[in-house]
Amino acid sequence: MKQVHFITELFDKYDGRSLQAYLNVGGFASLQKTIEIGSEAVLTEIDASGLQGRGGAAYPTGKKLRQAQAEKAARKFVVCNADEGEPGTFKDRELLKCNIYQVIEGMVIAGICTQSQEGIIYVREEYTNMHDEIRNAIAECYSHNYLGKNILGSPYNFDLKLFSGAGSYVCGEGFAMCESMEGKSGRPRSKPPYVKQEGFLNLPTLVINTETLSTIVSIIKHGADSFRRYGTEESPGTKLISISGKVNRPGVYEIPFGLTIREIINDLAGGIRNGKKGHFVQIGGASGGILPEWLWDTPYTYEDLAKAGLSVGSGAIVVADEDNSLLDYLKVVQDFFSHESCGKCTPCREGNRQLRFIFERITDGTVTVADYDRLEIVLDVMGKASLCGSGKTEVVPFRTAQRYFPELFLTKESLEAKKAVV
Amino acid sequence: MKPELEQLAESICAKYDYDAVNLLPILQEIQSHSARNYICEEMARIIAQKLDITESRVYDVITYFSALSSEPRGEIIIQICNSTTCNVNNNRDLIHWFEEELGINVGETTPDNKFTLIFTHCFGACDVSPAVRIDHDVYGMLTREKVKELIAAKRGVVV
Incomplete structure (x- = not known):
């Protein structure tokens, strides 16, 4: 089913x-x-x-x-x-x-x-x-x-x-x-x-x-x-999902809670286009979490996604393949929030400004340990002290990216040092 | 005060009972009458007077919402989605095609004031991504050829 x-x-x-x-x-x-x-x-x-x-x-x-x-x-x-x-x-x-x-x-x-x-x-x-x-x-x-x-x-x-x-x-x-x-x-x-x-x-x-x-x-x-009759004990019923990105059949599907992300991608959306390998999905919109390909067997339920640090959110699933860079993706997400932040509360308004600077430096390779310390503070303050859900949940994509793709958040030096050890 | 501005503001504000609660639909309707898709300073001032609110409140609302503009724009607004799905689906080609076809960069208006090309955030057409919105209509699954045809058709319609 x-x-x-x-x-x-x-x-x-x-x-x-x-x-x-x-x-x-x-x-x-x-x-x-x-x-x-x-x-x-x-x-x-x-x-x-x-x-x-x-x-x-x-x-x-x-x-x-x-x-x-x-x-x-x-x-x-x-x-x-x-x-x-x-x-x-x-x-x-x-x-x-x-x-x-x-x-x-x-x-x-x-x-x-x-x-x-x-x-x-x-x-x-x-x-x-x-x-x-x-x-x-x-x-x-x-x-x-x-x-x-x-x-x-x-x-x-x-x-x-x-x-x-x-x-x-x-x-x-x-x-x-x-x-x-x-x-x-x-x-x-x-x-x-x-x-x-x-x-x-x-x-x-x-x-x-x-x-x-x-x-x-x-x-x-x-x-x-x-x-x-549908779903699980904690996530009863059905949900409309919007799946898009690098899949063969993007669209809106009604699913019972409990299908895995991989089943949704392969069986409903027709798999990844052009036989490419999956890279990550973002679940629940711009403020949703990033889930790497190796965790796509996670069931789509409130409880299982919560364990992975994500939530169902709006029901969006954006699928990225091996050709898509996570850093580029996160910059698009960040840019979205810079534009949409209403500017009323300081954590979201100024936090987004700082995030933009940090991501620019990650991109051009000049990011420092101090930047990453600041990233921690900024995300912490935004998540706790923003006035509305927008600023509070904006940290989720960045937090989940840190959790599943930690190498993305290393300075050039520490990345090289790490490679030297290996 | 330009009489035609005064007249338009009067008819629309009257329709909404001169009630400032209706400022958003009032501004949307006023702007829909502007060939250049914007609300000029004088019009904003007239509306403020009619609704008995401050000019700064009118300006605040105009500049806050993406669909309203305090600056003149082209007669036709082309919005290229620059959100997550359209980026994943490589909207770079699409951006390039529109820039080439119109001879302007994103963020600019053609010299004949016919088209304004801007980025926008997700408008819910991710199933046909990468997508554009031309005024209120959505177009997806575009090719170089289709972009050319689309612009030609729009040029024809406007003339």
Whole structure:
């Protein structure tokens, strides 16, 4: 069982555009069920599924929804995070393109479960060519009372609109996203209070990933047990992965947790192109860890990746072969963060500046022992003291590279000395 | 104050109830009316007045987001992805082809102000990498020949 179709069940069953076609293949059955059985029964099912947030933080979804439900306010928001900005990630693009109605259905259900009546789909600017389709789908749902007042004759109301990002990686972070929706530059706020307490317009806001929403709908439809048939005890269910780089069949695949990285590369993505040897993968986006080829038999689960110093993150897997230099790769990653760092907190802003200097000196061979001492300090401070997840997790690719490719971080002299001994 | 700027700002700000919460969509819509894909200083000032916010806030937002610009750019913006996947897939050739075809370097605008060629970060087209984005459309799996055709077609469309 390599590729499965639990969340992606309807991908090829309808055109992804017409509401009627979605209804014909059983669409909005989960919303009907939610209205019938009520939010407590739905939340119990989501708890039982063990679903973890698919945006990267892997927070238990049931718990997150219950916390959002507990917040009391006259206005509460649900925001669908469709700002997927982690390089190498394009699975939300597929969910929006192939099955936008399931995302909308998930939004209404999340609204009912948390007693929120206003929803926003925050779509990245880079997906502007899909914005009209999404707006059309929203309009269709309004005209057939899947959105609006007294949805399907129930006491529930839910409004939904699309908000376009404007090109900023950090806006994938909850507070930065709220700031940008409030007409400000997307810089994270200090916590607490948290987004769930004082988010958009300082009102309780549930920010939830596109894939998580889609998965909720499938879980309600098929039951938590069907979801748990896939995966492992600690990583139940399925995950959408975006695999790209030097593979024959790059794309989005839905997999049960537990396949090895090598199975994903060889059996799903058709192996490495041109018969080349694998070198490393980066898992989970630009802030994800580097895993060398000799560890590709690691199972793709939260627990096994954690042991190797990595995480599932956004579900991206970028594959590099023997022709790709890890140093060049890390410089691209670093350059990405230099550009995307919002500049608000010193550890991330200045840390990136220092990282850039150090990598320049590694490249031109003038790096010194003092540079490497500084690298340690910079990574330590960034990982511990950055304001948001961006700066905190940025250290992961560098830390894992140090762990698995230590020779990359030696001065010219010590590298020569090491060679002389051998 | 240029009356056409005033008029455009008035119609768009009115549509958004003169509410500064909507600054981002307001700026995106204003910029979409600019042939040079930017928001000039005078326009930024008019918007600040209409929304009753500081000019520095408007400038902060324009300069923070990659999709907005305070400097004039070409009519067509070509963004070459320079993130992880496209680097692994050797986007150097692609960069070179576009530079050659347009006769400019990355970061520049053609003398006729038709094209601006810039690097961008991942726009989620890694399955067809190395990829470019021309305005809102994505093109991948490019060859030297296809780049030539693409630019020729765009030149034709614009004229």
